[in-house]
Amino acid sequence: MLSGKRVLLGVTGGIAAYKAVELTRSLIKKEASVTVIMTKNATEFISPLTFQTLSGNPTYVDTFAASRYYDIAHISLTEKTDLMIVAPATANCLAKMALGIADDLLGTTVLALKAPLLLCPAMNVNMWLNPAVQENLDKLKKRGVFVLEPAHGELACKAEGYGRLPEIEEIIEEAESILTEKDLSSEHILVTAGPTREPIDPVRFITNYSSGKMGYALAIMARRRGAKVTLVSGPTNLKIPRGVDFVRVTTAREMYEAVLEHFNAATVVIKAAAVADYRPREVSPVKIKKRTGTLSLLLTKNPDIIKELGKRKGNRLLIGFAMETENLIENAYAKLKRKNLDFIVANALTDEGAGFEKDTNIVTIISKSGEVEKLPRMEKIEVAKCILDKVVRYRGK
Template identity: 45%
Template sequence: MGVTGLAQVRILLGVSGGIAAYKGADLVRRLRDAGCEVRVVMTESAARFVTPLTFQALSGNPVRSSLWDESAEAAMGHIELARWADQILVAPASADVIARLAHGMANDLLTTLCLASASPLAVAPAMNQQMWANPATQENVQTLRRRGVAIFGPASGSQACGEFGSGRLLEAMEIVAELARSRGPHELAGVNVVVSAGPTYEDIDPVRFLGNRSSGRMGFAVAEAAAEQGANVTLVAGPVHLSTPRGVRRIDVRSAREMHAAVLSAAAQADIYIAAAAVGDFRPSEIAAHKIKKQGDGGLSLVLTQNPDILADIAGLARRPFLVGFAAETENLEAYARAKLERKRLDLVAANRVGNGLGFETDENAITLISADGAEQLPTAPKCELARDLVGRIAARYRAKRDAA
């Protein structure tokens, strides 16, 4: 399945010189996974780091690198390429290429194509942190932005030169997500979406807690997919070790009561609430001030108290958002999910089986989407792809309900 907004898009990928050129290989693969057709143009410097044959094998198309290719230019090949592209993406974009683009130069095939094409242009910078910080580079970047060129990144971190700072090329999937976000369609443009994700932990004492095996990956993928569709996304995250999706506002919580308070506060302005978190149903009635010690050979009894029901409380709001619940079940999946839909007065329930290697702690998932008028199967797929499919269906049903109101 292609990333929303990128399926069948013709991408002309420009690869410029620098050590980050090797990451272009993964980017080609990710773009093709998203449903794009990719053709690659390399600068002469880029070919010193990665061979054209690598990109040819991954893209399935010949690689161009010179304006003086007699066989290609006999039919004005660079103009044909410029017209072919739906989108030009330069990644990595070196400081040199950024400077030449900003000044309208056309002294190699890549910059000539950029000038000769009416298609949108995006660049993903990659360079030494001092080169990125240099006023000349910053001024060139601002010039491109003023002309409507999309700038993806750069990221900050350790660099091949041994320095640390801004200038790292975004990871391939981040570039794909940025490209999808820049192109649209933005089915949730201007819509306020709240997503809860991950587990909740309920402390027993200063050392132990009650928790569950949710990794938060599905909820984070849903938040990222909603942001790609133009939504204003607030992500309420339980204790997980995941990076915040780009363009998403994040609130970190630990317990079910903290998540309840954060979600209810954010839901006051929400149009859609997607409850992907695995919220603990119970908590200890009392938290021990010190570590509980063993008492001989006896066991330990805990008195548990029920946690507040986030979905039920939001469903009871005077101005309730469009509500999407999640149901993780080990048996009777559809029956339990439909009961939850009706009991909590939800618009949709995304149900998935868990246990025996399914659902939690995996990179893939499958969903049965339950509504009042039936059920839809979203087959097994990587969670990032499944989230995009799910968000697309949520957006369609949200718009239909809003338009009918």
């Protein structure tokens, strides 16, 4: 990931330059070491001292007066870099890079760079759509440069369209993806996530507390590691991960159908969704009115998705989850055997800092051979990494 990585951040002279401050802060929170190069125009929007104060490293500016070591800076900086990000990357910056122009420190640094380069363009929508800009981007992509295309929204010029600097969290995610080993590039991983909702009437439904965070973390981490990822998700408030094929469903039966539709193409299936076991036998077409006494709902069983997948498994790797309130290992292992799983990820509802709606989890990974690995409390993205490490080891990669 980004911890311990040396990131060189290039800041050019666009109105979005101020957002590079937040990007610097976010990179540092990820425990990266950040060094900033600014173009002269960028200093018109923000002070070099701001970046120097945040990063704790010198800020390099595009004038000979700004650095006594300008003549060697572009070499020494690149030798110490794991990743270079240019954010914002203006149309002028893209044109100069595409042509190999090196008339400033940023340009000479890019030419001397051996590490991966990530460009984050930001400009007026008409400039972004200009054929010259697109041709320059195509040239850069063909050279192996990573480009995170701008977001859609209101621009500084009050126009609406593509041209906004991508969200900081998206830049961070792309940076982490670039620096992650692609040890799952031969896999197509199908992940299920979130809860399901079983309607009672037009305004009420049966559901559970699942937030989908664990499943989304698995999809994000699998994509970072090079896998083709299909994410089938029940209703959540989470942002759709970049670079995955996303399928949204609501009910258990919809999830069942979506999973079977994408099952044949998958080499690994990770079922992290918390699917309702039962649904109302009948759904009222109108809102059920409050009445005296009790209300009874007759429930019928939903399809057992993972059991069905276990029957069709073939050579696929099948991983399930088990949330338990008692006898964690015994109950989870029994489920693994019953459903024909290769691994099961078990967690106890009573563990502090684990379970539904939390950003952290405490899990035990149990294999079909009976091997038990208990993990300490960690961020769900780290739990996802550990689960996928198991996939890699199982595949013998």
